Structure formats: structure tokens, C-alpha cells
Amino acid sequence: MKLAIFKTCRTARWHLSRNWWLQALLFIAIWALGEAVVRQFSIPIPGSVLGMGALLAALELRWISVRWFRRGARGLLAHLLLFLTPAMLAVVNHRELISMTGLKLIVAVLIGTPLVMIGTAVVVEIGFRLQPIRER
Amino acid sequence: MNAELQAVLWAAVTLGIYLAALRLYRACRVWWLSPLLVTWVLCGVLIVVFHTAYRDYLRGTSWLVSLIGPTTVAFAIPIHENRALIRKYWVLLLIGTVAGSAISFGSAWALAWLFHLSPEMQASLLPRSITTPFAMTVSQDLGGLPELTAAFTAITGLFGAAIGEGVMSWLPLRSSFARGAFFGMGAHGAGVAKAREIGEEEGAVAGLIMVFAGLLNVLAVVLFVHLRG
Numbered sequence: 001m002k003l004a005i006f007k008t009c010r011t012a013r014w015h016l017s018r019n020w021w022l023q024a025l026l027f028i029a030i031w032a033l034g035e036a037v038v039r040q041f042s043i044p045i046p047g048s049v050l051g052m053g054a055l056l057a058a059l060e061l062r063w064i065s066v067r068w069f070r071r072g073a074r075g076l077l078a079h080l081l082l083f084l085t086p087a088m089l090a091v092v093n094h095r096e097l098i099s100m101t102g103l104k105l106i107v108a109v110l111i112g113t114p115l116v117m118i119g120t121a122v123v124v125e126i127g128f129r130l131q132p133i134r135e136r
Numbered sequence: 137m138n139a140e141l142q143a144v145l146w147a148a149v150t151l152g153i154y155l156a157a158l159r160l161y162r163a164c165r166v167w168w169l170s171p172l173l174v175t176w177v178l179c180g181v182l183i184v185v186f187h188t189a190y191r192d193y194l195r196g197t198s199w200l201v202s203l204i205g206p207t208t209v210a211f212a213i214p215i216h217e218n219r220a221l222i223r224k225y226w227v228l229l230l231i232g233t234v235a236g237s238a239i240s241f242g243s244a245w246a247l248a249w250l251f252h253l254s255p256e257m258q259a260s261l262l263p264r265s266i267t268t269p270f271a272m273t274v275s276q277d278l279g280g281l282p283e284l285t286a287a288f289t290a291i292t293g294l295f296g297a298a299i300g301e302g303v304m305s306w307l308p309l310r311s312s313f314a315r316g317a318f319f320g321m322g323a324h325g326a327g328v329a330k331a332r333e334i335g336e337e338e339g340a341v342a343g344l345i346m347v348f349a350g351l352l353n354v355l356a357v358v359l360f361v362h363l364r365g
Contacts, residue, residue, distance in 0.1 A: 002181075018293035024191045027206040035205070039166040044358045047274050048208035049351065055212040066216060074211035077207060080325065082154045083204045084268050086197035088176050088290055090283030093182050093190045097284075099255065108247040108261060109288050114303055115243045116265050117322030120236035121307060127231045 016068045023072025028057055143196030146188070150197050153178050167298040170326065172290055208269045213345045218340050228313050229341070233348040236321030237356075240349075241267035256280060263353060264288040267324040270350030277357045289324070296323025296331045316341025321349055 016021030016022050037043070043050065058064050091097060097105070183193055192251055194201075222229060241262055248258035249353070255359035259280030263271040270288045275285035309315050312335055319327035319334075320342030328346055332339030 024206065028203075031205040031209045034209070044362060046205075046208075047189075048205040048269070049354060051205075051209040052212045055209060055345050056215060059208070059216045060219075066213065070217075075201065080204070080207050080268070081153075081170075082175070083148065083200050083207060084286055084290070084301065085154070085172070085175045085179065086194060086201050087204075087272070088286045089180055089183065090190060091195065091287050092180055093275050094281075095282065095318065099289065101253070103290065104251040104253060105257060105261060106251075108244065108251060108258035108290065109264060109291050110182075110295060112240070112243045112247055112323060113292050114299060116236060116240045117296060117303060117318050118238040118307065119243075120232055121304075121309055121314045121318035123235040123239075123318040124198040124228060124232040125202045125307075125311060127310050128229050128311040128312075128313050130180050131228075 006043075017065075018071070020071035020075040023069055024076055025066065025072075027076060029070055139192070139195065142188075142192060144192050146196035149177055149182065150175065150200070156202075165327075167294060169296060170297075173178070173294055174292065182306060204272075207254045209352075214340075214343050215347060218344055221337075221340055222344065223339075225313065229344055232313070232321065232341075232345050233352055236265070236317065237347065237349050237352055242307075257284075259286040261288055264292045265321065265324065265352045266353050267346050270354050272358045274353050279359050293323045293326035297326035300327060301331050309344075311339050312337040317345050318342075320345035335338040 018027075026053055030051040031048050033047075034049075034054065035047030038045065038047040038050055055069070096102075122123075139174040140205060154171055154175045157169070157178075158172070161169050161171050179193075182188075183190065187193035187224070201233075207296050208252075244264060245257045248261055253261065256279065258273050262278060262280070262283075263274035263285060266274065268286050268289035271289045272363050275282045294321070300323060304315065307314075307318075309318070315334060316331050316338040319331035319338070321327075323330065328339060328342040331342035
């Protein structure tokens with residue numbers, strides 16, 4: 001009996017470390033739990049962020065193995081764009097954007113993006129060069 | 137057509153276009169064939185052509201949107217796997233995250249002021265440089281429209297990834313850190329993919345800066361909203 005339970009556990013673990021669908025279900029469970037906790041205790045941060053922090057802590061403390069999550073994370077993150085698309089399509093509800101306001105917003109994005117890229121890179125480069133050489 | 141059938145059909149159309157676009161992109165690798173852009177534009181055109189209400193489209197595809205939450209949880213794994221890098225270079229990562237977020241908010245605020253944008257549009261524009269799941273949360277907390285923020289964020293990522301290498305060749309960047317921060321802060325997800333093509337360390341740094349900037353902004357805005365009451 002004990003052996004049977006042991007074997008079942010081992011098989012479950014084996015599947016968990018290989019199958020990305022199962023691992024994705026784990027992430028869904030953590031997220032749902034995070035949302036429930038956030039709602040229950042009225043914590044102002046999103047449930048997904050709480051779930052992420054809890055998962056990170058559990059991994060850091062070696063309570064759980066990263067092998068149960070690696071493939072699921074890669075699978076979910078690879079398709080994030082697909083999950084975002086339906087939200088982005090809400091622009092069809094905003095016909096008012098086909099106007100001067102829409103143009104201004106696009107121009108603001110197009111000007112802002114290189115500013116952020118260059119600014120951030122320059123600050124980090126200066127920080128890097130100010131470091132003592134042995135720390136690089 | 138009955139509503140359930142229509143919902144299933146829209147989900148199938150979205151998935152089908154996405155998978156086809158993914159294959160096409162893997163074969164060609166040009167930025168304007170990015171699956172994000174192709175799926176967005178084609179689905180948008182279909183919705184308009186068939187006079188579908190966005191509400192009806194979302195009925196079939198909202199389950200995709202609810203996977204954004206679990207995917208945010210999954211950001212924990214790249215952080216965990218790069219913990220050695222974080223321990224060694226946490227100062228530089230912190231500098232990049234804070235400075236990048238400040239520049240991104242500052243520039244968006246200034247441009248919104250310059251263009252006389254409404255407060256709602258301004259709030260939707262502010263978080264455009266951080267990765268979309270976090271950007272949508274920040275937008276909501278600031279009183280913006282999260283769906284519009286998702287669209288601005290997508291344009292930022294596409295544009296940043298498209299111009300990135302060209303702009304970078306003009307900058308005297310010696311460290312892989314600055315190159316990683318350049319892409320991770322400026323163009324989030326699309327930028328991280330580009331940074332990975334340049335180098336392993338660039339990709340890792342870009343990914344870390346992207347997630348850290350997202351977290352920093354979400355927590356800062358929560359604090360801001362809380363203090364304001």
C-alpha cells in the first residue's frame with residue numbers, strides 16, 4: 001500500500017516535471033489563490049503579483065522545485081501576446097481615436113519610446129563605468 | 137447566428153490567425169510580421185467588417201485574457217533562474233529600473249501636457265513602457281483605460297524593437313547591461329526578444345529590467361493611490 005502511494009507520487013512528479021500543460025495549471029492555481037487572498041484581506045496589490053512573490057519566496061526557500069514550473073512558465077510567457085490581443089482589440093470601441101487625439105497619442109508613443117531607450121541605457125552605462133573595475 | 141456559436145467561432149478565428157502568424161514570423165523574422173501586430177490588425181479588420189460588437193467578440197475570447205494573470209505569476213521563474221546575476225549586479229539593475237521608470241513617466245507626462253491630452257488619455261499613456269500585464273493594472277489604478285494602455289504598450293514594444301538596433305549603433309554602450317536595459321526598459325517583451333538575439337546577458341538583463349520596472353510601477357502606484365486616499 002505504502003509502495004503504491006510512493007509510486008503514484010513519483011509518477012505524478014515525473015509528469016509534472018515534463019508536461020507544460022500541467023505546469024500551466026499550477027500557475028493558474030497560484031494566481032487564483034493570490035486573487036482569493038487579495039480579495040479576502042483587501043490587500044491593494046494585484047493577486048497575480050502576490051502569487052508571483054509567494055512563488056518566488058517558495059523557490060528561494062527550496063520548498064518546491066523549479067522543475068515543476070520551468071516548462072509551464074516558458075509556455076505561458078511565449079504566448080503572452082495571444083492573451084493580450086483580445087484586450088487590445090477594445091480599440092474598435094474607441095472610434096474617437098480616429099482623430100487628432102489618436103494621432104497625438106501615436107506621436108507621443110513614437111517620440112517617447114526612443115527617449116526612454118536612450119535615457120535608460122545612458123544612465124546604466126554611466127553607472128557601469130563608475131563601478132570599480134574588479135566588480136565588473 | 138446564436139451567441140454561443142459566434143463566441144466559439146471568434147475564439148477559433150483568433151487562435152487560428154495567431155498560430156498562422158506565429159509560423160509566418162518564424163519563417164520570415166521581420167518586425168512588421170510580428171504575431172502581435174498581425175493578429176491584432178486582422179482580428180480588428182474582421183470585427184469591423186462583420187459589424188461584431190466588441191462585447192460579443194470578448195465573450196468568446198475573455199478566457200484568453202484571464203490567462204494574463206497566471207502568466208504574470210510565471211515571471212517568477214526567469215527572476216529565480218537569474219538570481220546569481222541579480223545578487224551580483226543588483227545596484228545596476230536598481231539604477232536602470234528606477235531611472236528608466238522615471239524617464240518613461242516623465243516623458244509621457246511631458247508629451248501629454250504638450251499635446252493637451254485629457255486626464256484619462258494621459259493616465260492611459262503613462263505606463264506604456266512597462267510590460268502589458270503590469271501596465272494595464274497601473275493604468276486602471278491611475279484612472280486610465282487599461283485596453284487603450286494595452287494598445288499603446290504594444291505600439292511602444294513594436295516600435296522600440298524595430299528602431300532599437302539602429303538607435304543603439306549610435307550610442308557608445310560598452311556594457312551588456314546598458315544594452316539589456318536599453319531594450320528591456322524601452323520595448324519590454326518585444327525588446328527582450330531582440331536583446332536575446334544580441335547576447336545571452338543582454339537578454340537576461342532586459343528580461344529582469346522589464347519585470348522589475350513592472351513591479352516597481354505597480355507598487356509605486358498602489359502606494360500613491362493609497363496615500364492620496
